[in-house]
Amino acid sequence: xxxxxxxxxxxxxxxxxxxxxxxxxxxxxxxxxxxxxxxxxxxxxxxxxxxxxxxxxxxxxxxxxxxxxxxxxxxxxxxxxxxxxxxxxxxxxxxxxxxxxxxxxxxxxxxxxxxxxxxxxxxxxxxxxxxxxxxxxxxxxxxxxxxxxxxxxxxxxxxxxxxxxxxxxxxxxxxxxxxxxxxxxxxxxxxxxxxxxxxxxxxxxxxxxxxxxxxxxxxxxxxxxxxxxxxxxxxxxxxxxxxxxxxxxxxxxxxxxxxxxxxxxxxxxxxxxxxxxxxxxxxxxxxxxxxxxxxxxxxxxxxxxxxxxxxxxxxxxxxxxxxxxxxxxxxxxxxxxxxxxxxxxxxxxxxxxxxxxxxxxxxxxxxxxxxxx
Numbered sequence: 001x002x003x004x005x006x007x008x009x010x011x012x013x014x015x016x017x018x019x020x021x022x023x024x025x026x027x028x029x030x031x032x033x034x035x036x037x038x039x040x041x042x043x044x045x046x047x048x049x050x051x052x053x054x055x056x057x058x059x060x061x062x063x064x065x066x067x068x069x070x071x072x073x074x075x076x077x078x079x080x081x082x083x084x085x086x087x088x089x090x091x092x093x094x095x096x097x098x099x100x101x102x103x104x105x106x107x108x109x110x111x112x113x114x115x116x117x118x119x120x121x122x123x124x125x126x127x128x129x130x131x132x133x134x135x136x137x138x139x140x141x142x143x144x145x146x147x148x149x150x151x152x153x154x155x156x157x158x159x160x161x162x163x164x165x166x167x168x169x170x171x172x173x174x175x176x177x178x179x180x181x182x183x184x185x186x187x188x189x190x191x192x193x194x195x196x197x198x199x200x201x202x203x204x205x206x207x208x209x210x211x212x213x214x215x216x217x218x219x220x221x222x223x224x225x226x227x228x229x230x231x232x233x234x235x236x237x238x239x240x241x242x243x244x245x246x247x248x249x250x251x252x253x254x255x256x257x258x259x260x261x262x263x264x265x266x267x268x269x270x271x272x273x274x275x276x277x278x279x280x281x282x283x284x285x286x287x288x289x290x291x292x293x294x295x296x297x298x299x300x301x302x303x304x305x306x307x308x309x310x311x312x313x314x315x316x317x318x319x320x321x322x323x324x325x326x327x328x329x330x331x332x333x334x335x336x337x338x339x340x341x342x343x344x345x346x347x348x349x350x351x352x353x354x355x356x357x358x359x360x361x362x363x364x365x366x367x368x369x370x371x372x373x
Contacts, residue, residue, distance in 0.1 A: 053120050055102035063116075067107065072264055074103040076254040099337040158263030160187075163256075168273040169241065171280055171287070175309040175335055177243035181236050182270075188233035191226060230259055239270055244336030244344075247274040247282060285345025287334040288353055291316070298322045298353040306349075308333070316349070324353040 056063050059073040076186045077099045079085075086092035105111045105123050165184065173180075220258055237256060249272045256265025274282045279290040301319040307316060314333060327350050334345030359367070 009157050053098075053102075055106055055115065055120075058098050058102040059106065061106075065106075069264065070103065070106050072255070072368040074099060074107075078103075079254070106296060127257060156258055160258035160260045160263065160266035162266040162269060164269045164271060166271050166273055167239070168275045170275050172309045173241060173283055174241065174245055174272070174274060175245075175281070175287070177245075178241050180239050180241065182239055183234055183236045185232060186235050186257075188235065189228045189259060189261075190231050192229040194227050228261060229263055236266070241272070242338065244270050244285070246338050246340040247272065249338070282335065285335045285337050286348055287345065288348045288350065291349045293322060293353050293354045298324070298351070308347075314347070322351050322353065324351070326351045 003335065004075050030035070056065070059065075059070060061069055061073045066074070078096065081092045081096040083089075083093050083096060111123050111126065114126050163184075163186075165182070167180075167182065169178075169180075216292060237253065239251060239253075241251075241309065251270040251272070253270065255265040256268035259265045276282060281288045289306075291306075293304075299321055302317070302322075304316040306314045306316050314330065318328075322352040330347040330349070332344045333347035337343040337345065
C-alpha cells in the first residue's frame with residue numbers, strides 16, 4: 001500500500017508541475033530527455049520517502065567499499081543464508097532476499113550512484129522507469145555460475161592469512177550432526193583515533209591553488225571509513241556439522257581467518273576428524289562395532305538390543321553357535337551418506353566371545369559331558 005500511495009503522489013506532483021509550467025507558458029520550451037525525466041521523478045520520490053534500508057550495512061561493508069569488497073561480502077552472506085542450506089528457515093530466506101537486493105544495487109555503478117544520492121526509493125523508481133531488476137536467485141546463479149567473478153580481480157586484493165583448525169568429533173556427533181561453539185584467539189578490529197588511509201580513497205582530487213591554476217593530488221585520508229587498529233582478541237564461532245560429514249572434510253568460513261586493517265580477512269578452514277576408539281570405528285560410511293558376548297551366549301544363542309547413536313534400537317539375534325570374530329552386517333544402519341539424502345552405509349558387527357578366566361572342577365566335568373554328546 002505504501003508503494004502504491006507513493007506512486008500516486010509522484011504522479012500527482014509530476015502532473016501538477018507540468019500544469020504549472022503550461023500556465024506559465026514554459027511548457028513549449030521545456031524539453032526533458034528520458035534520463036532527465038527519470039532523474040526528476042527520482043528526486044520527487046526521494047523527497048517523499050527517505051532512505052529506509054542501508055544496503056552497506058546489509059552487506060557489512062563501508063560506504064567506500066570497492067567492487068571486489070562488495071563481491072566478497074555478498075559471497076560470504078549468500079552462502080550462509082541460501083535457502084538450500086536453510087530449508088524451512090523463514091528468517092534465513094528473508095536475509096537472503098535482503099543481501100541479494102543490496103548486492104544488485106551496489107554492484108551496479110548506475111544504481112549505486114542513484115542509491116547514494118536518492119536512497120532506496122530512488123533505485124526502485126529507476127528500475128521501474130528503465131525496466132531493470134532481477135530475481136534474487138538469478139543474481140546468485142549468475143554470481144556463482146561464473147567462478148565467483150574473481151579470477152582477474154582477486155589478485156589485486158590483500159588478504160589476511162588463512163587458518164586451518166583441526167576439530168576432532170565423536171562418532172555420535174558425526175552420525176547425528178551437531179552445532180558446536182568453538183573459541184579461538186585472533187586479531188579483531190578496534191576503533192582508533194585519527195584519520196584512516198584506505199584503498200577506497202585511491203582517487204585524484206582537484207583543488208584550485210591560484211586564479212586559473214589547479215592541482216591534482218591523490219587523496220589518502222578517508223572521510224567515510226572509521227579509523228581502526230588490530231588487537232588480539234578471543235572470538236567464539238558457531239560451526240554447523242551435518243550428519244554424515246566425512247572424515248577429513250573441510251568446512252570453509254570466509255573472512256574468519258586473520259584480519260587486516262585495509263584488506264580482506266583470510267579464510268578459516270575447519271578440518272573434521274573422527275574420534276575412533278577400540279570398540280567403535282568409522283570406515284567411510286560404514287560403522288564397525290566390536291560387540292562382546294559371553295561363552296554361554298556364543299554356544300546357546302542370544303537376543304540383544306543394540307541402542308544406536310540416535311537412540312533407535314536394533315535387535316541382534318542368533319540361535320546358532322557364534323564363532324569368535326564372526327561378522328554380522330546390517331545394511332543401511334551405518335553413517336548417513338553426506339550429500340546423498342536418505343542413504344546410509346552399513347553397520348558391521350564383529351562378535352568378540354568373552355571366555356571365563358577359570359572353571360571349577362564340577363564345571364569342567366559338565367562342559368566335557370555336554371561337548372562329548
